[in-house]
Amino acid sequence: MAGSNQTRVVISGIGVVSPIGIGIDAFWGSMRSGDSGIDRLKAVPTENLPSKLAAEVKDFQPEAHLYNKKFLKFMSRDIQLGVSAASDAVHDAGISSGVVDPERFGVSFGAGHIPTSPDELVEAVKRCGEDNSFELTRWGEDTMGQITPLWMLRQLPNMPACHISIEHNAQGPNNTITSQDSSALLALSEAMRWIKRGAVDCMVVGACTSNINPIDLSRKNLMDLLSRDEDPRRACRPFDRDRNGTILGEGAAAFVVENYDHAVRRGAEIYAEVIGLGAGCDGHSVSNSNQQNDTGLVRAIESAMRQADLKPSELGHINAHGKSTKIDDQVEARAYHRLFGDDAAKIPITALKSYFGHFDAGSGAVELAASILSIRHNATPATLNYETPDPLCNLDVVHGEIRPLTIPTAMTVSRTSFGQSAAAILRAI
Structure with missing residues (x-):
């Protein structure tokens, strides 16, 4: 058995806040029934946006998930999503005060770009205006006082990890990964290293992102390949011949990652064992062009498969990056054929952005x-x-319909427009 002669790492808690459900039961129920979270964008006006669809988290009440509700005023939506998912994961794992040594309990969390809301700076900007011009010198003279001193705490990408550690008294290692889609898997990789070398017993891992805000929506419509479809029921269609772009979304997922022996001793329910993790980079930073290559993804999967000691035929499924753009899906498919040869066409592939869109770090976690x-x-x-x-x-x-998983293993992969890739392999236990 892979990993039987060394420290084993398992998943003992899951929390999900997503466009297709909040909580693991609602989330899985939507996937079983094929219910998409993609719909017409409602949070902001869409008249001037080419892409008018999005996957929004509906009926989200962060105060229902957080213990320290007083911190909500310092949290952007991204942070609220991530900390809520983490609280649900810790609760799901059965961890309460005294269950885990705080000094052996850490956090490794991924985050995307967290933009400010324009309304937070309006008054300050107005005071710099004169005769339809912007007087930069006034910014330092008398306008900084119009911005709350704690404004920056809502934008810093390390704040999800900080809030999670405070919320759960996790006094061990604490780090933030900002590598777009691959962030969650890289955070998982870091947690595994800490656990395997005996520095911690358990870590909270995950990632969060919300692209449902005016800044990100405008930026992504200019930079990314977004679907212009009007019908939300078929707008995001990974690997389909007629796909024409991805859909923006938001969400977060978090996990309690634990030393197997520690989990058994405390009677934890175990979801799966992590048996392989790999990362790789293409060595370029070309986004959305025919110059993208599959080198990083090939290296990541090779490393994960080698650690897991699996053959292609022993993979129950691949949870693909499946971004639903022409170039990204073709590059990903090319990597599978380069790695697995004829077996690439035999491994079941699922692409779940068709349910909840693409939202950088958060989508990899979900x-x-x-x-x-x-x-x-x-x-x-x-x-x-x-x-x-x-x-x-x-x-x-x-x-068409959900398919039985006949082999109890799964690989999930993530790629980024900057060439960073990661792959994780999990197995039933």
């Missing part, structure tokens, strides 16, 4: 949660909107 729950329920969710296979991908994309 996809990881889906693979863990897939192992728990012995089922692979179907990819939505997959109607016409892309001959340049040639993959066994699970679609």
